[in-house]
Amino acid sequence: MWCDHRAKEQAIRITETRHNILKNIGGVMSLEMELPKTLWLQDNMTQDQWSRIGRLFDLPDFLTWKATGDYLPSRCSVVCKWCYKAGPESGDSTSHHNNQGWPEDFLRQIGLGEIADHDCQKLCGVGNEGQRVHFAGEHIGGLTAQAAKDLGLVAGTPVGGAVIDAYAGAIGTLGAKMNGISPTVDEARKRISLICGTSSCHLVMSDKPIFVPGIWGPFHGVMLPDMWVAEGGQSSTGQLIDYLTRSHPAYNEAVERASASTPVVSVYEFLNQHLEIVAKKQSLTNIAYLTKRFHMTPDHHGNRAPFADETMRGSISGLDLNSNNLDGLAILYLATIQALALGTRQILGALCTAGYTIETICISGGLSLNRIFVKVLADVTQFPVVLPGSGGDAAVVVGAAVCGAVAYQSSLAGPGASMDGLLWDAMARLTEASDVIEADQDSTLRRFYENKLRIVEKMQQDQREFNKIMDE
Template identity: 80%
Template sequence: MQSSDNNNNHVFLGVDVGSGSSRAALITASGKLLAIYSTPFSTSRPAPDYFEQSSDEIWASICTSVKAAFALSKVDLTQVRGIGFDATCSLVAYSAGTPDTARPVSVSPSSNFEDDSRNIIMWCDHRAKDQATRITETHHDILKNIGGTMSLEMELPKTLWLKENMPKERWQNIGRLFDLPDFLTWKATGDYYPSRCSVVCKWCYKAGPESGESPSHIANQGWPGDFMRQIGLGEIADDDFQKLCGVGNAGQRVHFAGEHIGGLTKRAAEELGLVEGTAVGGAVIDAYAGAIGTLGARLKGVQATVDEAHKRISMICGTSSCHLVMSNKPIFVPGVWGPFHGVMLPEMWVAEGGQSSTGQLIDYITKTHPAYNEALRQSQSTTPAVSIYEHLNQHLEALAKKLFLGNAAYLTRRLHMTPDHHGNRSPFADETMRGSISGLDLNSDTVDGLAVQYLATIQALALGTRQIVGALTRAGYTIETICISGGLSLNRVFVKVLADVMQMPVVLPGSGGDAAVVMGAAICGAVAYESKLRGPEADMEGMLWNAMARLTEASDVVEPERDLALQRFYDNKFHVVQKMQEDQREYNKIMMRGL
């Protein structure tokens, strides 16, 4: 950054909105984490596969988190020079207008679309299955940038569902449909300048060279009008996409990660407890914030180059998992989203693999087990008390020792799992796939049985990552290191199993695994300030990477065991998982006979 940016009095704010809470973090100009605070918000689940939230509640939780972070840090609010936002890729419905005049619009059929407090369809909401299938069946050229299959977690299937299921007058009340990160920057600045990350990754916005041709794109960029008409959203195209972006293809301006959008409005500044005009940067999806907070990490004080970053994959493990890898050319991988141009570093392409349920799956397997309450009681009765997951980690070690096993991994020699309980995002892009367990016995209902099923779940998730990375490497990516963040990066057994299954070192971020995502948002805040100083025509190339490499470092590197027997064990389990997935497809074919 410019010399003025190195002033130790300068502070940058990151705001992260996850699936169930908002977090605010303050960092110094040297990358030191000063304070972090989290505030929960609610999710409504009115029907199976329906997940709804409130943008008003989320914004209120952000304001609480920001003020609390300042109270913890004792930083003067005038020291904050830039703000970065990240959020889940959830769909927000609003009427037209400014942040002062516009109002939420209900997306909830259980309230007959009258409860406007429920105006967000969460990323994990699977109501739009039919719409996603129909979009895929168009075989439009733009789909090759999302692995050939439209995911029902993206925004267009959800948008089409709203059009087809809302009363006409309610649908017409929607003036703007936001990706949640872009809603936050609009709420903060009053200007709807969407992020390149959001619109390219989740809306099929066309950006970058060599990413497919379409006659409806202006200079091969922008919203694909022919595609929108083909899938049934022609009225949005006919209105020059005002419902999506407000300024249409002709004058559209999308922003790179962290690029200066504008300053805080008076009202937003008052609500957040900040100074009016503070620089706000282009937002990113939460997974990309995790990548920003980890991929540039210094190892043993040595700053990484962009070329080295090509060999690193960012793995953000929370409720779900995202796997992000960069390249300097477009590489297409069936079942993997992307390549997306300029959605993180302006000059780079990004491919995005993922697992729809990771932390959520571990929670589900653990909390629905008959021995859960007993294991929880045991975890709370220790001195000091530990989480149930740390208790299970310790229990696995004791059980392996009792059975004279050289590694706790061998406890699952006859217990196997596929992790597709919420569908398979990558590499199969098949939401109809389901999880399965093989090898249960009559002792499976004990705490021992719970511990082993918990371990089998972790192994299944790691083996799923191996499938994703295998698809990427076969297509031409070179991946040698995993940079992990998110809540599961704090689980030592999960990290060690991942390293052993992948036979790759796993890098843990210096900010702490659960803070890396909001750290990435704060880095975007630092970039916002620098790009503001450089002016509206500033070249963004290199700006974000320089901030990533300077402001982040690794806290630890977990190396894999180089034990041949353990490697053969995981190779065998990998083949079992593949066979179980193949068998499930065959079961489905059998059950369709005569129907």
């Protein structure tokens, strides 16, 4: 559901309110968030259909409800995706209860007054009266008999406060031991978690709120109870690589060659290997230089960060009539990877300019298994990239397991016990790094990527100018 972009008009209407609470999502409501989708449903359903809705959930809170039978909202999901207010220095709203809760005046202003009139109970569970949202891993109850049967577990097994999938990836990577040494929380503030799958999320912590235009957050207590989190993102990463490679006329040939190789490899590992062959044929010292005359912006599904501009679109410069073969496919594939890495560099630049201190990327997700993607990312950003010991595609599951361990500890401490330190201790104890990919310090390569970044920024600016011309 996150990548369903039909609520564009509703997101624009919400942004145009200029409500102060929008400052916690970079000043612009994303059409990927839940309130514009809710507003779209209200706008497009019949009154009878709308009235029959009992509860609207983000996935973490739906799963919590199925597991426990109770409405026990996650602080992570409601704050990050629903504009729920929790914590100091969040966007002000006159209707908040004790500095937290659903922003009833905001809901009325954007056209969801009916929900506000009924104590917001349609959103994720119980309303503002007596509601409490829960920290990551905080014990909130036990598995019902039916849930235990469905999952093959024991009834009463502790259930912890949920987190969004990307945040589970951050929990599974940001505390990773390196060379057997666990980082301190202060050191973890210098790490950014990059979860790369269909889309990508960039999560970085701070001990104070740092507001960045175009970046979601800062969100208080959505991972560690006393820390703020900022979230950058790219709406299409693995999805974009799949889309562009599968659209190329040589894709089927690449799949056949990959399947016929010994040992059999994925089509993307085949392309990784083929890039080295093409670079050797052209006497290039690095495969990066294959795209010297081929440039791309990766905003085919809009720009989530750092511009928060859904209207942006991808673009390619350097097309010719001789690229319909395997060599051309490999170069297109490489250009896509480079464009995505340059997009991450733009996000890192916005975060660092605003005051974050980032020194290391902790990567997870399916793309972390792609050796060319990881190396290009390190070279483009000039940051070391840390690979998780769990294997990149398992880090989100490991993060969820860490929350499960915390849920057990929290259950022993009893209701209302402090959560301070529990999650971080579990992260540092249960996660580790498997490898660190260092950035190439070659001055020629660094200058090459600096120039590529300048071109990407120029292409993005040109697109804005093109749009202005066409709107005249």
